[in-house]
Amino acid sequence: MSHFHYKNGVLHAENTSLTDIAQQFGSPTYVYSKAALVENFSAYANACKENRRDETTALVCYSVKSNSNLAVLNLLSRMGSGFDIVSGGELLRVIAAGGDPRKVIFSGVGKTHEEMRLALSHDILCFNVESTAELDRLNEVAGDMGKQAPISLRVNPNVDPKTHPYISTGLKENKFGIDYDEALTAYREAATLPNIRVVGIDCHIGSQLLDDAPLLEALDRLIELVDRLAQEGIRLHHLDIGGGIGITYDKDKPVAVADYLTRLFAKIDKWRLMSHKGAPIQVMFEPGRSIVGNAGVLLTEVEYLKHGAVKNFAIVNAAMNDLMRPAMYEAWHGVQPVVQCATPSKIYDVVGPVCESGDWLARERALAIQQGDLLAIMSAGAYGMTMSSNYNTRSRAAEVMVDGDKVHLIRKRETASDLFALESLLP
Numbered sequence: 254m255s256h257f258h259y260k261n262g263v264l265h266a267e268n269t270s271l272t273d274i275a276q277q278f279g280s281p282t283y284v285y286s287k288a289a290l291v292e293n294f295s296a297y298a299n300a301c302k303e304n305r306r307d308e309t310t311a312l313v314c315y316s317v318k319s320n321s322n323l324a325v326l327n328l329l330s331r332m333g334s335g336f337d338i339v340s341g342g343e344l345l346r347v348i349a350a351g352g353d354p355r356k357v358i359f360s361g362v363g364k365t366h367e368e369m370r371l372a373l374s375h376d377i378l379c380f381n382v383e384s385t386a387e388l389d390r391l392n393e394v395a396g397d398m399g400k401q402a403p404i405s406l407r408v409n410p411n412v413d414p415k416t417h418p419y420i421s422t423g424l425k426e427n428k429f430g431i432d433y434d435e436a437l438t439a440y441r442e443a444a445t446l447p448n449i450r451v452v453g454i455d456c457h458i459g460s461q462l463l464d465d466a467p468l469l470e471a472l473d474r475l476i477e478l479v480d481r482l483a484q485e486g487i488r489l490h491h492l493d494i495g496g497g498i499g500i501t502y503d504k505d506k507p508v509a510v511a512d513y514l515t516r517l518f519a520k521i522d523k524w525r526l527m528s529h530k531g532a533p534i535q536v537m538f539e540p541g542r543s544i545v546g547n548a549g550v551l552l553t554e555v556e557y558l559k560h561g562a563v564k565n566f567a568i569v570n571a572a573m574n575d576l577m578r579p580a581m582y583e584a585w586h587g588v589q590p591v592v593q594c595a596t597p598s599k600i601y602d603v604v605g606p607v608c609e610s611g612d613w614l615a616r617e618r619a620l621a622i623q624q625g626d627l628l629a630i631m632s633a634g635a636y637g638m639t640m641s642s643n644y645n646t647r648s649r650a651a652e653v654m655v656d657g658d659k660v661h662l663i664r665k666r667e668t669a670s671d672l673f674a675l676e677s678l679l680p
């Protein structure tokens with residue numbers, strides 16, 4: 254059952270009404286359910302256990318960019334999660350949240366010298382290297398520090414994930430990763446670099462995948478490479494399949510995480526048996542959306558209703574700066590009135606106050622609402638707050654985490670003076 258549900262006609266997060274949250278914390282506010290986060294992470298952790306994997310043979314590295322609030326990272330870290338980061342800032346967040354840097358893997362195409370030094374000084378688990386130029390830089394930086402950098406190469410298996418082009422990342426034309434046909438050469442080069450230790454292979458073919466077939470196809474292609482590398486004496490300790498299982502926004506029916514992992518582990522077990530290399534290989538996952546996406550909603554209030562000749566608008570106090578996904582990917586988010594109402598509904602576009610026509614959160618929704626009503630924008634836990642901005646000098650939303658009937662403020666609402674605190678006038 255969803256942890257966001259109606260009780261006596263009022264939308265609740267667990268046992269707490271969203272009306273109470275709006276009264277106490279105002280809006281717009283991101284509301285997360287702790288129980289949902291725990292349940293979603295456990296889907297991965299339990300599937301690993303049920304397939305006889307411990308941390309040394311399967312590690313879940315939560316993708317920090319999907320929701321990087323310290324309370325979220327801390328909760329996942331306490332459940333044993335590792336972390337997939339894409340910047341030095343995210344590493345500092347993981348550490349501030351009590352996460353273990355030795356369970357951190359570092360992805361991204363543009364790692365700076367400074368970020369490499371930071372990550373090496375904290376002895377992270379692995380750098381997911383995305384080009385040979387990056388390999389050379391990392392070798393140099395590690396050498397200067399008297400260290401060896403553990404690396405995976407991010408390989409493009411050239412599998413079509415059949416998702417939105419902006420979130421599809423494993424095709425030849427994407428900026429990410431190293432071409433499959435060039436991977437062997439790149440590995441050979443990596444193996445000769447004195448300050449590089451080759452430990453793994455990784456890929457990430459895209460996000461919001463509903464079917465696991467493309468992921469299993471990508472796995473086959475990685476396995477082929479691991480075998481060819483082994484023939485040349487380059488032995489890998491881990492294989493990282495990336496993020497990817499999607500969530501239900503509307504009518505989407507994603508494959509169950511447990512089923513996907515069971516199929517994936519079965520393939521790996523069969524391969525390890527057939528190739529007579531009984532040695533286990535550590536499998537890594539980098540899920541983000543499937544852990545936080547449906548664990549959060551964006552709570553907002555209707556400021557005005559505007560009834561036009563062609564369209565009706567519900568102008569709310571949340572905007573594209575708070576939740577960018579609709580403007581950026583034309584993403585669909587459910588919209589639920591916090592208080593259910595029996596009056597007949599009208600069709601509305603739900604829009605924010607930002608001065609852009611792209612500033613909409615939902616289009617053509619039947620809603621029975623009045624000025625001052627509260628709405629919940631559903632499935633907003635992933636790529637919501639982390640993609641928010643201060644455009645139009647709008648303070649970013651507050652964030653709260655519900656735990657049963659308790660609510661914890663996990664990020665204060667910004668004030669206007671916070672927004673220009675770093676700026677200065679000319680002398």
Ligand SMILES: *Cc1c(COP(=O)(O)O)cnc(C)c1O
Nearest residue numbers: 316457460496497539540541542
């Ligand atoms: C964004 C990202 C992820 C997380 O993807 P989800 O679809 O949110 O699970 C994992 N790995 C990498 C390299 C990413 O860039």
